Amino acid sequence: xxxxxxxxxxxxxxxxxxxxxxxxxxxxxxxxxxxxxxxxxxxxxxxxxxxxxxxxxxxxxxxxxxxxxxxxxxxxxxxxxxxxxxxxxxxxxxxxxxxxxxxxxxxxxxxxxxxxxxxxxxxxxxxxxxxxxxxxxxxxxxxxxxxxxxxxxxxxxxxxxxxxxxxxxxxxxxxxxxxxxxxxxxxxxxxxxxxxxxxxxxxxxxxxxxxxxxxxxxxxxxxxxxxxxxxxxxxxxxxxxxxxxxxxxxxxxxxxxxx
Ligand code: BT5
Numbered sequence: 001x002x003x004x005x006x007x008x009x010x011x012x013x014x015x016x017x018x019x020x021x022x023x024x025x026x027x028x029x030x031x032x033x034x035x036x037x038x039x040x041x042x043x044x045x046x047x048x049x050x051x052x053x054x055x056x057x058x059x060x061x062x063x064x065x066x067x068x069x070x071x072x073x074x075x076x077x078x079x080x081x082x083x084x085x086x087x088x089x090x091x092x093x094x095x096x097x098x099x100x101x102x103x104x105x106x107x108x109x110x111x112x113x114x115x116x117x118x119x120x121x122x123x124x125x126x127x128x129x130x131x132x133x134x135x136x137x138x139x140x141x142x143x144x145x146x147x148x149x150x151x152x153x154x155x156x157x158x159x160x161x162x163x164x165x166x167x168x169x170x171x172x173x174x175x176x177x178x179x180x181x182x183x184x185x186x187x188x189x190x191x192x193x194x195x196x197x198x199x200x201x202x203x204x205x206x207x208x209x210x211x212x213x214x215x216x217x218x219x220x221x222x223x224x225x226x227x228x229x230x231x232x233x234x235x236x237x238x239x240x241x242x243x244x245x246x247x248x249x250x251x252x253x254x255x256x257x258x259x
Contacts, residue, residue: 001048001066001175009176013183016040016074023065025052028126028142031072035130035138041076042187046179053144055124056113057218057252060157061144067164068151069175072142073186082136084193085129086233086250089113090202091193092125092141095185097205099178105168108207110160111236112250115145116207120163122146143182147175159254203229212259213238218252 003020010018017040024030024047031045050070053061063070077085093109100107100117108116115123126142146152146164153162165173192198203209206227214224215238225240236248236255 001046005176006046006179009180010044010183013180013187014042015183016043018043019045021045021047023047023049023051026050026054026142027070027072028054028128028140031074031140031142032128032130035074035140039074039076039138041074043074044071044183045074046071050144054142055126061124061126062151062153062157063144064150066150067146067148069143069145069147069179069182071179072140073183075139075141075190077136077139081190081193085136085139086235087193087198087202088139088141089125089127089250090198090234091186091189092127092143093123094198094202094205095182095189096123096125096143096145098185098189099181100165100168102181103165103169103173105165107205109202109205110207111230111255112234112253114160117163117165117168119207120161121158122163122165122168141186145178145182147173147178160256199230199232199234202234206230208255208257211257214256214258215248216254216256223248224258 027045027047047070049065050063053063055061096115097107110116113125114121123145128140129136130138148166149164152164208227213227216222225238228237228239240246
């Protein structure tokens with residue numbers, strides 16, 4: 001992957017500017033800094049390697065050289081899109097899941113921000129915002145996808161099993177093509193962000209729907225029950241052990257199958 005190849009692969013998309021790095025700390029950090037200056041809507045930061053890739057709550061995200069996709073897309077949301085900011089993590093996750101499905105894979109979203117293949121994590125999404133007082137100015141959608149086998153971290157570093165596209169497909173995949181397709185998917189889905197059908201598609205792609213799950217918050221509190229679906233803001237709806245419908249909001253939540 002290099003700047004020239006990428007420019008060619010992405011040339012037909014209505015992107016802002018594209019910045020490519022052979023190696024960087026975190027594409028999200030670069031995009032957040034750029035977003036506070038002159039970044040246009042749909043500008044992208046892409047890196048071949050991240051040395052300080054981040055997950056939620058500063059957990060580590062591994063992006064070894066030459067194997068993965070790591071990029072951050074800057075959105076300048078319209079007034080209407082600002083009404084649906086909590087759906088943006090779904091926008092990223094759904095675009096990734098859709099692209100994997102067009103390659104014949106059974107991709108599911110482990111709410112809120114993981115994409116799974118065969119019950120293993122293949123991609124993670126990290127959405128961060130730049131605020132101007134009370135108003136959101138920019139949203140950065142950071143996406144990491146394990147494309148080639150070498151991108152999958154060692155088991156002892158993981159809380160959840162991981163896989164790559166190459167593992168799932170049994171053949172190598174071109175990273176530029178996957179990147180193109182995910183960006184095209186985000187651009188297409190973005191037009192539907194505020195619709196009921198967006199939530200319906202997101203809901204349909206959820207892992208563990210109708211199954212027993214446990215959502216654990218950072219403070220140790222837990223909700224156990226059947227995963228029902230999503231609220232209009234993208235929060236998770238679970239029927240708890242007393243049969244009552246409860247809402248699990250975004251934040252430091254870990255979801256796993258239960259029982
Ligand atoms: C995420 O966080 O899954 C969000 C990951 C977002 C990464 C992208 S890459 C481009 C952009 N720039 C950044 O700096 N970040 C974004 P979370 O749900 O907190 O999951 C983090 C956990 O996933 C870690 O604690 C590990 O257990 C596991 N993990 C780390 N690297 C992984 C990998 N390559 N594949 C699968 N699991 C991984």
